[in-house]
Amino acid sequence: MKKILFLLLLIYSNVQAAGPKDPALFSSAKPWAYWWWPGSAVSEKGITHNLEAFSKAGFGGLHIIPIYGAKGYEKQFLNYLSPEWNAKLAFVLREAKRLHLGIDLTLGTGWPYGGPQIGVSEAAKSYKIQTISLSEGENMPSISPSLDKFPNSQLVSITSYQGNHFQEDLWPIFQQGKLANWKAKSSNTVIYLFYQTLTQQKVKRAAPGGEGWVMDHFSQEAWDAYKQPFAAVLKKSHAPLRAIYTDSYEVYGANFSPRLFDEFKRINGYDLRHYLPALAEAKAEGEFQNQVWADYHRTLADMLLNQFTKPWSKWIKNQGFLSRDQAHGSPGNLMDLYASVDIPETEFFGSKPYTIPGYRIDPDYDSVRFGIPDLRNIKLASSAADIMGKKLVSCETATWLGNHFKVSLAQVKPIIDEVFVGGVNHVFYHGATYSPPEVAWPGWLFYASTNFNPQSHFWGALPELNKYIETCQSMLQKYPTDSDLLLYFPMEDIWHQRNTPGKTHALDLHANSRDWMIQTPFGKWSNALQNRGFQVDYVSDYLLTTLQVVAPKKWKAPSGNIYKMLLIPPSTHLSLETMELLANWVKQGMPVYFLEHIPSVASTWNYSDEQKERWNKARESFLLRVLSDPADVLTRHVVSKETMAEQGLSFIRKRTENGFAYFVTNLSNQFAEGNISLAKFSASIEILNPLTLEVKKIKLPKSKLLPLALAPGESRIIRVANTFKGGEIPALIEKSEVAIKPMGKIQVDFVHGAPTLPPSQQMDDLNYWTKESSTHQFSGSAKYTFDFALNADELKSAKVLHFDQVRDWVKVKLNGKDLGIVWSIPFQLKIPAGILKEENHIELEVTNVSANRIRQLDKEGGKWKNFYEINFVDIRYNPFDASNWPITDSGLQGKLYLSNR
CATH class of the missing domain: 3.20.20.80 (Glycosidases)
Incomplete structure (x- = not known):
């Protein structure tokens, strides 16, 4: 320990906190x-x-x-x-x-x-169901204990049905060797043979x-x-x-797993072998079969969690x-x-x-x-x-x-x-x-x-x-997330839907998530709340049980987080346990609300009459808690809303020892600059540019609006500042730009790279070096060098250097001073005071990606793709071959300019 x-x-x-000595x-x-x-x-x-x-x-x-x-x-x-x-x-x-x-x-x-170390008994398993139709009085044919086409398969259950209705478990008779004497008791007898097989999957x-x-x-x-x-x-x-x-x-x-039938009965209260016709279908038909399937999915989920994870x-x-x-x-x-x-x-x-x-x-x-x-x-x-x-x-x-x-x-x-x-x-x-x-x-x-x-x-x-x-991450790891709204994740609805031949609900995060997340009512409401500026945490049935009710009408999580409201997205199926938990909270006056409608179907068909009555009683308590739009209720319960989201900004809010901290990023073209407001307000604010480490400490005006310039692609950390002396933050000044015009030719020299250095180039304007065919196999760095002049007025407002197109990153040296690397959008760099003069010399060392080099290597038949197993594939999982790729643009192109901010 x-x-x-x-x-x-x-x-x-x-x-x-760790210093160089420790x-x-x-x-x-x-x-x-x-x-x-x-x-x-x-x-x-x-x-x-x-x-x-x-x-x-x-x-x-x-x-x-x-x-x-x-x-x-x-x-x-x-x-x-x-x-x-x-x-x-x-x-x-x-x-x-x-x-x-x-x-x-x-x-x-x-x-x-x-x-x-994994033998047949420990290997991943699936099931196969075969059926035999018999007439009344007909003897049982010979039953194979395994399937010829499936190595290591094993018969684990034999049951008889009259149509789709269970009649008899024949497994004890089979084990006693007496099945040959058994006769069908009705004209529409169907025998279900349930085989355990291996998936045959190797690591x-x-x-x-x-x-x-x-x-x-x-x-x-x-x-x-x-x-x-x-x-x-x-x-x-x-x-x-x-x-x-x-x-x-x-x-x-x-x-499937050998303990599945036992675990299924423990969890759901009935024997799955009595309902195999539902499991044998290629697709669930009707609500009853969906509920059998949901019970099956729930069992697999329980086994994965408690038998492995x-x-x-x-x-x-x-x-x-x-x-x-x-x-x-x-x-x-x-x-x-x-x-x-x-x-x-x-x-x-x-x-x-x-x-x-x-x-x-x-x-x-x-x-x-x-x-x-x-x-x-x-x-x-x-x-x-x-x-x-x-x-x-x-x-x-x-x-x-x-x-x-x-x-x-x-x-x-x-x-x-x-x-x-x-x-x-x-x-x-x-x-x-x-x-x-x-x-x-x-x-x-x-x-x-x-x-x-x-x-x-x-x-x-x-x-x-x-x-x-x-x-x-130093900030994001230090502080807990400050979400105050919970949105229920309706796993039961997922288990009751999409019951297809795969027989499982694999919740991957790729294209499959369109069906179980993105296009569902839950996914749509989650997106709507996020876009309106509400920071949401999702909560499962189990995680609901970990919440503690605290005054005044809030929930406290095991983490210590406090939540002000719980929203249930449009859901059809809910378990009795969750229904009664929610009903109890509603009775206590807790802010539990249902979006669009309340659940209408229990999570399993196997509830007793007494359980069904309890389920319906709980449902009745929700009738006055249905919302078509939660906006007013969210406001009433003072759930934090960040209006910057409606301006196109993305954020996460953290709770700190002295207030709050935000990570804010601009991932769209909707916002560039303007006033934003913060739901968690403080008069003294510190704004950190995590890319440049530039820090600004400001006092907000009485309007509580924060003027913010945040170009698409940029981010900021905004947090409560320690006490400091300072006036209100000024409004954003108007942006002015000065185009940089080369004095003479732009010299382009290739400084390092492979397979060989191309010959130098001269340009009138900034252009990709790949316009010259001699560069089409090159990966590495080239230096764009030229002089430019600024007049006295231009010098006063020349504080930031901006690039149009950078393929793919550039080291900037201005008047002999290394200013750093430009590698992210927006392609810009702040120029320290005193660097620029009326006459200036700039060196821009640009490095490209290696696409053109690998293209040439594949054209020449280079033997580098020499791996076992999958070897090497492209983004579409086809064998990788770059020989026919178009030339990838490399270098600089477009305008180069200076601005006052």
Whole structure:
């Protein structure tokens, strides 16, 4: 226990409190990254090379995931958990400690959990149902104990029905060997043969030594068998090993476990084997079958939570580590799964078409197939954390943001800002592949973008993004989220719908979420409330039971958060337990309201008459609590509304020791500047630009309106300031611009890159260097150099340098002074006083993405895609081939100008 408490204190302490003489063991405020180990072919030299690079670039930690290897390096492969592999893990921990990096570890290789320790009895399972129709008096034909086409299948139940009505359990007769003597008792007898089969799924992307069956995630016995090989290596491990991880649930086709019938009866009060006709249908027909299906889904959810996730989390804690879990994709209530672990982790997968001017998306990303990332999905994890008091909410970030070799940091920052708004405070880049220093570019790569390792084209600018994230996350981790409105997550309605041949409800965060989140009444109301400026936490049936009623008519969560109102979105099905809990709160005068209508159907058909009466009685108490629009009631109960949301700004509000703090970002083209108001008001305000670290302390005027200039793509941290002397903040001054006109030709020289440096160019105006065909295979940096003049009036208002198009980041040197890097939208940089003169010399060193270089390498037939398993694919999961790509624009284009602000 002392080890656990010590580790938790290290993790959750303010990283800025550690000084140079007493540095923190590692930082959770800095970004972390998935660190894939191809073939586990790691060496001490390579580990040190990689970790030193990550530390220098501003990473806080890495998450080790062994995967399939690179061809030609088989002699370097290390079998998972072999003495040699364990020695490399121990070396990683020593080096990480030296470099103040944290380490997380997947408990296995690839995903999902599985491997050589999983035998047939512990492997993931599904079911198959066969039927035999018999006439009255007809003998039972020979019954096969297994299915020929399904290896390791096993007959587990035989039942007879008259049509769809259960008649008899024939399993005891079958076990006694007397089934051949049994005769059908009616003319429409149907025999249901229920077989347990294996899904046949093996571990995806497995590393050497980690291959094998995927584990049955509905069975604690399977988990107990799976965990055995890890106890010894974890016992020998030490800080900075922090957390053990399980990836998103991708156990395809698993819908059965040997204990399912018993668990079903315990949870739902009846025997599922008596209602197999419903389960045998390709799709549920009618309300009764939907309710049987819902009971089945509820049972799977309970088994996943109580047979795997909770025992997994408890075991990890007993080993002295934290549990970090991606619950999404599971056939369970995601909120309850997230709530049961130490670090709930969500995911931002794919490309999103922000309306930020100049923001680019990859046109090859298939949003119909893969979906568009959505804030509402992210909030399932952060809401569970807000209610239960989890200090960290992590996010797999930038997965398939764009195709390989094409993503720029200007595309990354808006998604970082959005996950912050969604309640995430612990970013994990997806990801960084271990690559030996001796392997030529592009090195070893993971099949899914985005690449954040030292071979990445944006590596030179990445420390700037890392510093930005550290600044934001230091605040976001320090303070709890200040939500005061709860929105019920109607899991029962999901379980009663979409009962299709898949037999499970896999709640993934991709295209599937359109059906269970985005296009549902819950999703629409969640979006409406967010857009109106209400900061909402979602709440599940279980999480409702954790709330404590406190005066005056509010709820207190286990985290200490206080909530002022609970809204129930349009829901049809609700359990008796939740109905009576809500009815009791209504009786107490608590602010519980139903949007559009109240529930009309119990969550299961198997309630007794007495239970049905109680359900209906509870429902009657809701009749006067129905709202078509909650606006007036929200105002009456003083639920905080941030009107900046209606102006197009996105935010998250935090509760601090002296008031509040906001993270505000502009992810659209609706707002540029204007007055905003804050629901949590203070006369003294501090505004921090987390990108530049510029701080302004101001006093608000009597109007309480805060004049704010926030261009699309920018963000600010706004918080209560310590006492200071100062007047009211002045209104925004009118913006003035001065165009920069080169005196003579613009010189373009290529300074470093590959495969070779193209010849220099001269330009009259700023243009992409790729207009010259000699540059079409080049990836690297080129320096645009020219002189320009300003008159005395222009000098007075020349404070900020603005770029039009930057492909993809630029170092600015003005009159011999290095001013920094411009890498995010808006492409601008503040110029310190005294730098500009009447005659000026500017050097703009631009670095492009590596798309053109990989295009040329593929045109030449370069042998770099040499990995096992999936090898290397593009953003549409086709074999990767860049040889026919169009040339990617590189350099600078458009106007360059100065402004007064």
